[in-house]
Amino acid sequence: MSPGRLRIPFLGRLAALLPLLLGAALLVPAQVSAAPAAASPSSAEATDLGLRGDYYRMSSRTALDFASYTGTRIDNSLYVDDLLPTLRAYAGTTDNVAVRWTGRLQVPADGVYTFYIKGDNGFRMSLDGASVIDHWTTDWDVQTTSEAITLTAGLHDLAVDYNQGNGGAYLHTEWSGPGFSRQPIPDSALHLPAGFAPADAKGTVATTGRTATIELPSAVTAVPADAAKHLAVVSAGALWSPTVARDPNNASRLLVTPGKDDTPVALHADVRISYDGKGGITTADGDLGPFSVVAQNNSTWYFATKWAKDVSADNALPEYPRPQLTRKNWQNLNGTWQFQATDTFPRRHPTPDAPRGNWHSA
Structure with a gap:
């Protein structure tokens, strides 16, 4: 015990503090809890969080199509900066x-819900096959709000499309509903x-x-003629x-080869x-x-001209001088040059008021 301090028995201290604690509790305002963003999922549902994201290249900035498949992944949010x-x-x-x-x-x-989306560029959303928001265009930073929608508790089929022309890219998806104000749709939903x-x-x-293989856990039994439309090889920006x-040498492998114009x-x-x-x-x-x-990239290929094989560290040209580039006949053009401006369309004789002067080349 520190010198000069009064020691109060434990029960006595508790009795003295109890009124203070009760008074403080009465002064704290009751916390208003937001309605749960999503009902507590079952153990089965908790293992399937996220959305399937399929990625494509459009045929042009204004086409707003899904022309060429490029990849699939699991995305965990619809609110991405x-x-x-x-x-x-x-x-x-x-x-x-x-x-x-x-x-x-x-x-x-159960209740009435409203959805809000803002992004760069366009987007659209549907629930159970019915359109909720449709802003399938090329502008950006436009806040959109759905009509009020009556929904029942539980799982509903969801689809969200997004397009990006160039520049920045983001998507903010929010909702409001029974007992809670506007907020981002939580990942847990x-x-x-x-x-x-x-x-x-x-x-x-x-x-x-020029060849890629895909090794699978079991033997391949069928590869339809148009299966390649659903498969993508992306490298260094090239598709x-x-x-x-x-693969004729391994039944559990797929053999992928590029088109004749592919890099x-x-x-x-x-x-x-990727395969969808x-x-x-x-x-x-x-x-x-x-x-x-x-x-795994085992490629040893690199872009080179047809002359690259003839160049080595032993025969590369030095920086300067380069005797191979020396000209026997040449004239130094440095000095003072006279000039006179003409009209846009040259005439036989310059106009009298055309600027005249000297220009010095060093």
Whole structure:
């Protein structure tokens, strides 16, 4: 015990503090709790959080289409301040791209709801197949608000489309409903589509940079003719127009080759191989589900001119002087030059009022 301090027995101190504690409790205002953003999910629902995101390139900035598939991933939010890193990783570019998010929305209680979306660029949203917000255009920073919608508690099918022309990219999706004011839709309210089952796959690029293989857990049983439309190889901003077939040397592998005008995968480049699960490819385990993997890049290819093979450290030209470029006959043009301006269309004789003067070249 510190010198000079009065020691109060524990019970005595408690008795003295009790009125103060009760008084303080009465002074604290009752906390107004917002309505739960989503009902507490079951253990099964808790494992399927997020939305399926399918990424595409548009055919032009104003086409607003889903022209070329580039990748699939699980996105956990519809309130994102900066979409550029994800667009770059899964579309290979941040210009003229589109995204389609699908899944289910957990509505916490019966009642009337309003939805709000703002983004750069356009967007649209539907619930249970019915349009909620439609701002499928190329402008940006336009706040949109839905009509009031009556919903029942539970899961509802959700689809959100987004397009990006160029520049910044973001999407802010909010809602208000029974017992809570406008707020971002919480991540915990977003659930994957029923039956969504990504496949296990491993990708590898050959040393030539012109072949990629996809190794699967079981033997490939069918590859439809148009399956390549649902498969993407993206590297260094380039998107292959590939063909895909079962590898004749390994029944559990797919063999992917680029189109004749496609750029090979370059040395040390990042490579992403994706499949949307909708191309009809089947394996011994059933339909092949979607996947998106960063492939192992064994490519040794790099861009070079036809003369690159003739250049080495032993015969490269020095900076200066370069005797190979020396001219025997030349004239130094430095000095003072006389000039006289003319009209836009030259005449036989310059106009009398045309500027005259000297220009010095050093």
